[in-house]
Amino acid sequence: MPELRFDCTTGDWVVFAPLRQLRPHATDKESVPSSPHNLSAEQHCPFCPGNESMTPHEIDAFRDSSTQAWQVRVVPNKFPALQIEEDNRRIELGRIFHKMGGCGAHEVVIESPEHSAVLAAQPVEQIERVLRMLQRRSLDLLRDRRFQAIILFKNHGERAGTSLRHPHWQIIATPVVPRMLRLRYAEAAQFFDREGSCLHQVILREELAARKRILSTNQDFVAFLPFASHLPFETWIMPSQCQPSFSEMKEELFRPLAEIIKRVLARLFVGLENPDFNLTIDTAARGDENQISFCWHIRILPRLSTAAGFEMGSGMSINTVLPEDAAEFLLAGSSE
Amino acid sequence: MPELRFDCTTGDWVVFAPLRQLRPHATDKESVPSSPHNLSAEQHCPFCPGNESMTPHEIDAFRDSSTQAWQVRVVPNKFPALQIEEDNRRIELGRIFHKMGGCGAHEVVIESPEHSAVLAAQPVEQIERVLRMLQRRSLDLLRDRRFQAIILFKNHGERAGTSLRHPHWQIIATPVVPRMLRLRYAEAAQFFDREGSCLHQVILREELAARKRILSTNQDFVAFLPFASHLPFETWIMPSQCQPSFSEMKEELFRPLAEIIKRVLARLFVGLENPDFNLTIDTAARGDENQISFCWHIRILPRLSTAAGFEMGSGMSINTVLPEDAAEFLLAGSSE
Numbered sequence: 001m002p003e004l005r006f007d008c009t010t011g012d013w014v015v016f017a018p019l020r021q022l023r024p025h026a027t028d029k030e031s032v033p034s035s036p037h038n039l040s041a042e043q044h045c046p047f048c049p050g051n052e053s054m055t056p057h058e059i060d061a062f063r064d065s066s067t068q069a070w071q072v073r074v075v076p077n078k079f080p081a082l083q084i085e086e087d088n089r090r091i092e093l094g095r096i097f098h099k100m101g102g103c104g105a106h107e108v109v110i111e112s113p114e115h116s117a118v119l120a121a122q123p124v125e126q127i128e129r130v131l132r133m134l135q136r137r138s139l140d141l142l143r144d145r146r147f148q149a150i151i152l153f154k155n156h157g158e159r160a161g162t163s164l165r166h167p168h169w170q171i172i173a174t175p176v177v178p179r180m181l182r183l184r185y186a187e188a189a190q191f192f193d194r195e196g197s198c199l200h201q202v203i204l205r206e207e208l209a210a211r212k213r214i215l216s217t218n219q220d221f222v223a224f225l226p227f228a229s230h231l232p233f234e235t236w237i238m239p240s241q242c243q244p245s246f247s248e249m250k251e252e253l254f255r256p257l258a259e260i261i262k263r264v265l266a267r268l269f270v271g272l273e274n275p276d277f278n279l280t281i282d283t284a285a286r287g288d289e290n291q292i293s294f295c296w297h298i299r300i301l302p303r304l305s306t307a308a309g310f311e312m313g314s315g316m317s318i319n320t321v322l323p324e325d326a327a328e329f330l331l332a333g334s335s336e
Numbered sequence: 337m338p339e340l341r342f343d344c345t346t347g348d349w350v351v352f353a354p355l356r357q358l359r360p361h362a363t364d365k366e367s368v369p370s371s372p373h374n375l376s377a378e379q380h381c382p383f384c385p386g387n388e389s390m391t392p393h394e395i396d397a398f399r400d401s402s403t404q405a406w407q408v409r410v411v412p413n414k415f416p417a418l419q420i421e422e423d424n425r426r427i428e429l430g431r432i433f434h435k436m437g438g439c440g441a442h443e444v445v446i447e448s449p450e451h452s453a454v455l456a457a458q459p460v461e462q463i464e465r466v467l468r469m470l471q472r473r474s475l476d477l478l479r480d481r482r483f484q485a486i487i488l489f490k491n492h493g494e495r496a497g498t499s500l501r502h503p504h505w506q507i508i509a510t511p512v513v514p515r516m517l518r519l520r521y522a523e524a525a526q527f528f529d530r531e532g533s534c535l536h537q538v539i540l541r542e543e544l545a546a547r548k549r550i551l552s553t554n555q556d557f558v559a560f561l562p563f564a565s566h567l568p569f570e571t572w573i574m575p576s577q578c579q580p581s582f583s584e585m586k587e588e589l590f591r592p593l594a595e596i597i598k599r600v601l602a603r604l605f606v607g608l609e610n611p612d613f614n615l616t617i618d619t620a621a622r623g624d625e626n627q628i629s630f631c632w633h634i635r636i637l638p639r640l641s642t643a644a645g646f647e648m649g650s651g652m653s654i655n656t657v658l659p660e661d662a663a664e665f666l667l668a669g670s671s672e
Contacts, residue, residue, distance in 0.1 A: 006564060008523065008535065008564075009520055009524070009535065009539075010516075010523060011519070011523055012652060012653070013652060014564045014565070014566055014654075015652060015653065015654045016655050016658055017654055017656055018657065018658060018661075019656075021656045021657070094542050094546070095542060097546070152649070153646055153648070155644045155645045159642065160644060161643065161644025170645065170646070172650075174652070178650035179651060181651070183346060183347070184346060187344065187346060188345070199344065199345065199432075202432060203432060206430050206431060227433045228349075230350055278648045279645065299649070301648050305497075307497065307643075308489075308497025308498075309490060312489070312635075313614070313635075314517065315348070315515060315516025315519075316350065316514045316515075316516070318350075318356065319350055319351065319353075320356045321357070322352055325354075
């Protein structure tokens with residue numbers, strides 16, 4: 001049974017999910033990123049078409065209107081960090097030991113029927129479908145009033161914590177607002193109160209003016225490597241107009257967002273030779289959907305280095321690549 | 337030239353140290369943890385006796401009084417994250433882009449002349465020498481009024497970010513108090529203001545009363561696996577009497593501290609088969625040495641799992657092992 005425990009030294013809730021010890025590991029079965037026609041990998045893969053019975057019941061899917069074959073498929077995570085059946089009441093085991101049931105949800109969004117296609121190589125329409133599904137699931141999960149935040153992310157590669165290679169995203173609904181997100185909202189709110197503008201939009205304007213760290217732009221989005229990136233080649237994608245919540249993103253933005261994601265991931269794929277990375281969508285928690293001090297954004301976090309004792313002890317990051325050098329490297333030979 | 341840049345979305349300063357890209361990597365030269373008499377590894381190791389000329393100038397050392405051979409040796413890090421020559425003045429590059437020189441210090445404390453001895457296998461007297469040297473260097477570095485915090489840590493194994501196998505600690509003096517440490521102090525101060533006691537001493541008392549997560553005790557220290565551990569087998573060592581700063585730890589405590597560190601690391605070594613880990617000493621920053629709301633402590637952080645998108649996106653941890661189960665496992669067959 002998953003549970004959450006409160007760390008009174010930091011204000012974090014920690015998820016305890018002993019069941020996740022049982023997860024399969026990508027490396028156990030497949031030694032190398034498989035070729036497009038690695039049949040043996042596909043035969044064992046619970047996310048491949050034909051193996052639908054290997055997953056728990058389907059939650060949602062987009063299907064081809066003529067063939068009825070699924071294009072994007074959502075299933076519960078078989079080894080969930082949090083579960084809808086659990087309770088979110090606080091239990092006090094003593095003066096400082098507080099816990100609660102592992103209440104929440106943990107879903108898998110299978111990105112494509114193809115076992116080995118990276119997201120950068122998918123058609124824009126397919127990326128758009130994935131984004132639409134992420135929003136659709138977010139909106140559905142938010143109907144459960146116990147869930148306070150929706151964490152949307154994708155792991156690519158072993159160093160990024162992937163346990164199954166077939167490309168997928170994950171959605172975790174948490175019964176608390178993570179302290180780190182509260183902190184980000186608070187910093188943005190303080191800036192707004194002092195300066196009268198959305199912090200993230202000011203960042204965008206200053207990055208566009210500096211013209212050193214921009215990776216790609218279109219009419220609705222900007223991709224850039226932030227001035228104070230925590231990781232080498234860390235890349236953010238942000239809407240050009242402030243909007244606090246991804247779950248309220250307007251219809252007409254899905255296409256331009258899919259386009260810029262494809263372009264950015266392709267640059268990273270080529271420049272860094274298919275790096276392991278995490279991609280997260282930072283969006284407003286419940287109740288903050290209208291806080292115009294904060295703008296939702298995507299963070300792409302290549303996992304090229306290992307956090308060591310300094311990072312663990314201080315919480316600070318050591319980045320060995322200046323973001324302007326990283327941007328120049330990624331743009332070399334391009335007209336963008 | 338290292339520099340620090342301010343991340344206005346979180347309040348963190350990020351260290352940029354392009355020079356550290358040039359570091360050697362343990363794995364390049366030595367494929368497996370070497371045997372005690374792996375001469376070829378020792379010939380190339382800058383931390384082995386006889387190779388002293390391969391390091392920058394010696395900062396400090398303890399020597400055998402009869403043979404004059406060094407027992408613990410301190411040298412500058414050849415690829416420093418921060419440097420004493422840099423300036424700590426803030427430079428504003430625009431409304432939100434603030435940076436400063438990479439002012440600080442980065443030293444290496446070579447734990448022993450032996451290339452392949454793990455800390456758990458060292459005699460207690462040797463561990464005591466290392467601890468004395470860490471305190472001596474902390475006190476010396478704090479004489480530079482620009483340095484606000486001293487981060488003391490040890491990396492063991494590749495997954496913990498080790499770049500050289502010869503056992504060593506590192507000391508980084510930072511020109512700012514890391515935000516995460518400020519947060520820990522603030523949580524402890526709030527608790528103190530509300531409850532009238534040191535948070536960490538209350539944690540100790542509650543853990544001792546619960547008797548489920550205690551790994552080892554002696555007259556002056558307690559080692560335990562915290563109720564809300566962020567990582568599987570995370571272990572803390574804390575003094576039984578509140579003291580805010582490791583750099584002011586009293587003379588008579590070095591021996592019992594060395595003893596309990598040896599005992600705890602031996603249990604982890606045997607139980608988890610020489611796991612990769614980081615060890616950090618969380619201690620008061622400059623000016624907080626007398627804040628009795630906070631008690632310094634050691635955190636031992638085994639690196640058995642990989643932080644993935646959920647952790648990166650939310651800042652929350654997923655721990656797959658309950659600390660009481662981990663403690664029971666480590667104590668199996670013991671009379672402690």
